[in-house]
Amino acid sequence: MNRxxxxxxxxxxxNQHHNNLLEHREHEKSxxxxxxxEKVKRxxxxxxxxxxxQTE
Structure with a gap:
């Protein structure tokens, strides 16, 4: 088949859409x-x- x-x-x-999805997923994970x-720190x-x- 000819492209x-x-x-x-x-x-x-x-490919661009796939890359955008990957970047979005990485951002969400971050x-x-x-x-x-922050929850652990608090x-x-x-x-x-x-x-x-309690010690006082």
Whole structure:
């Protein structure tokens, strides 16, 4: 089958779309990791504060 310019353009658009999806997924993973890291930090601080009040 002969590839036409339309076939090549379509394939290029599919590749760009796929790359955009991958970038979006990486961004979401990064945001989720940042969110979870902050939750752990806050929980750790809360535990430290709770511990301080329990020892007094």
């Amino acid at each position: 036409t310019a339309i076939d090549e353009d379509y394939e290029e658009l599919l 945001m989720a990791l940042g969110f979870l890291t 929980s750790t601080l809360q535990l430290q504060v709770d511990e301080m009040y």
